[in-house]
Amino acid sequence: MKKITSVTNQTIKDIxxxxxxxxxxxxxxxxxxGQHLILEAFxxxxxxxxxxTSEALKHGAIQKHLDEAKEVFEISPSVAEKLSDVVTSQSxxxxxxxxxxxxxxxxxxxxLDQLQDPGNLGTLIRSAASFNFKTIIASPNTIGFYNxxxxxxxxxxxxxxxxxxxxxxxxxxxxxxxxxxxxxxSLHQHAKTLEKVKFDDKEKYxxxxxxxxxxxxxELLDMIDININVEMNDQVESLNxxxxxxxxxxxxxxxxx
Amino acid sequence: MKKITSVTNQTIKDIxxxxxxxxxxxxxxxxxxGQHLILEAFxxxxxxxxxxTSEALKHGAIQKHLDEAKEVFEISPSVAEKLSDVVTSQSxxxxxxxxxxxxxxxxxxxxLDQLQDPGNLGTLIRSAASFNFKTIIASPNTIGFYNxxxxxxxxxxxxxxxxxxxxxxxxxxxxxxxxxxxxxxSLHQHAKTLEKVKFDDKEKYxxxxxxxxxxxxxELLDMIDININVEMNDQVESLNxxxxxxxxxxxxxxxxx
Numbered sequence: 001m002k003k004i005t006s007v008t009n010q011t012i013k014d015i016x017x018x019x020x021x022x023x024x025x026x027x028x029x030x031x032x033x034g035q036h037l038i039l040e041a042f043x044x045x046x047x048x049x050x051x052x053t054s055e056a057l058k059h060g061a062i063q064k065h066l067d068e069a070k071e072v073f074e075i076s077p078s079v080a081e082k083l084s085d086v087v088t089s090q091s092x093x094x095x096x097x098x099x100x101x102x103x104x105x106x107x108x109x110x111x112l113d114q115l116q117d118p119g120n121l122g123t124l125i126r127s128a129a130s131f132n133f134k135t136i137i138a139s140p141n142t143i144g145f146y147n148x149x150x151x152x153x154x155x156x157x158x159x160x161x162x163x164x165x166x167x168x169x170x171x172x173x174x175x176x177x178x179x180x181x182x183x184x185x186s187l188h189q190h191a192k193t194l195e196k197v198k199f200d201d202k203e204k205y206x207x208x209x210x211x212x213x214x215x216x217x218x219e220l221l222d223m224i225d226i227n228i229n230v231e232m233n234d235q236v237e238s239l240n241x242x243x244x245x246x247x248x249x250x251x252x253x254x255x256x257x
Numbered sequence: 258m259k260k261i262t263s264v265t266n267q268t269i270k271d272i273x274x275x276x277x278x279x280x281x282x283x284x285x286x287x288x289x290x291g292q293h294l295i296l297e298a299f300x301x302x303x304x305x306x307x308x309x310t311s312e313a314l315k316h317g318a319i320q321k322h323l324d325e326a327k328e329v330f331e332i333s334p335s336v337a338e339k340l341s342d343v344v345t346s347q348s349x350x351x352x353x354x355x356x357x358x359x360x361x362x363x364x365x366x367x368x369l370d371q372l373q374d375p376g377n378l379g380t381l382i383r384s385a386a387s388f389n390f391k392t393i394i395a396s397p398n399t400i401g402f403y404n405x406x407x408x409x410x411x412x413x414x415x416x417x418x419x420x421x422x423x424x425x426x427x428x429x430x431x432x433x434x435x436x437x438x439x440x441x442x443s444l445h446q447h448a449k450t451l452e453k454v455k456f457d458d459k460e461k462y463x464x465x466x467x468x469x470x471x472x473x474x475x476e477l478l479d480m481i482d483i484n485i486n487v488e489m490n491d492q493v494e495s496l497n498x499x500x501x502x503x504x505x506x507x508x509x510x511x512x513x514x
Contacts, residue, residue: 119376123497130489130496157493195511231511232387236414239387239503240380246500247507254452254488 030146036156049095101162104134114211122153129160131253184224191229199256287403306352358419361391371468379410386417388510441481448486456513
């Protein structure tokens with residue numbers, strides 16, 4: 001097995017560039033850290049390069065998949081520290097291929113309009129996976145799916161949802177042609193409280209969540225079929241976007257699946 | 258107004274020590290950053306020392322409260338940068354007194370058992386404020402309420418909830434004597450799906466959320482009256498703690514208030 005002990009090694013320099021969203025997009029590759037996510041990536045056949053300290057590579061679950069990576073490198077603890085984004089690293093990393101997922105038109109869909117917080121996005125991916133929203137389509141100016149904090153916040157559920165970047169205006173028109181009912185959370189129009197909205201398992205729903213501060217873009221508001229107001233007291237300005245979205249997805253899962 | 262331009266000034270050194278939980282506890286003081294939270298702290302009469310760059314102190318909303326702080330310092334941008342925990346700082350800070358809140362026994366209560374993620378705690382404070390859970394009682398080994406990331410994640414709703422550290426065994430016994438129904442989210446016992454649990458506005462509820470990895474401590478499990486299972490598919494191991502807790506608090510707010 002090839003060993004890398006210097007942080008200035010060219011392979012490591014190339015991999016570190018994947019921390020930049022533009023580079024990820026150009027190469028269609030991303031960097032994963034941590035055993036849980038890497039095992040998921042192996043199951044999906046996405047791992048190109050596996051890197052770990054000698055100890056990390058010895059782990060039984062990782063050992064089983066060693067043959068499946070195109071390249072495997074043993075790295076020194078200092079190289080692991082350089083690659084890591086967390087305080088307590090498991091010292092195992094993988095460069096993975098981005099898969100080009102299709103929209104699952106048999107299930108409900110989550111639409112994200114300029115969401116900016118990586119923790120919110122990761123948590124929403126985990127909630128979408130939990131509540132059978134099999135596809136998330138995010139506007140191009142939403143924070144990147146492959147951001148390391150997003151990946152961590154999914155808690156290993158990153159690969160369970162089809163993650164797509166697309167302009168939402170076009171997407172919503174397409175989804176309307178596929179008979180999706182478009183749900184929003186804007187308070188500007190005639191909103192119905194969540195309790196009053198009954199979801200039907202014969203319908204398909206696409207739920208739009210907006211930016212944490214500005215909400216849903218004005219040009220999308222007219223395309224919403226039902227605006228939903230999650231009940232809360234009026235002393236708080238708004239709910240966290242991931243919380244509001246998850247409460248609505250949960251109700252759709254219970255009533256509309 | 259006194260000016261501080263050096264990061265080695267003794268007042269600044271003393272304030273920087275407040276980033277340590279043990280120091281906060283000993284002095285019963287904490288450091289706030291950002292206008293939104295500081296204005297809330299002024300309304301509660303908690304601000305001891307206000308510090309800002311000359312520009313930040315000129316802001317109209319802050320100007321109105323200048324007299325209420327015991328001390329005000331104009332600080333240089335380099336001192337502001339040293340105090341700040343965020344990338345884009347508003348360059349306004351306050352040392353505040355911790356208030357000693359009482360448990361509000363007229364409303365529902367959230368109990369946190371060893372929660373560790375500051376984003377989860379901040380989001381849960383915001384959700385508790387939204388859904389009329391007026392008190393949060395956290396076990397002593399839960400992440401500190403006054404952690405800067407917790408404060409930020411509350412989005413200015415930090416002061417709307419009574420935040421208390423106490424041993425949960427004792428707390429739950431006390432709450433049972435006050436006729437609270439104890440709710441949990443452990444899957445180990447006979448759990449009821451959330452849809453099947455009907456909440457009653459004549460009852461008072463205390464909801465326990467456990468650690469992100471280990472769940473609720475074994476010694477507390479027997480004290481739970483109703484274990485709730487939030488509906489989700491079985492391909493995902495668990496929901497995020499803040500999401501599960503908020504979904505349950507929302508249903509209690511809608512049905513039980």
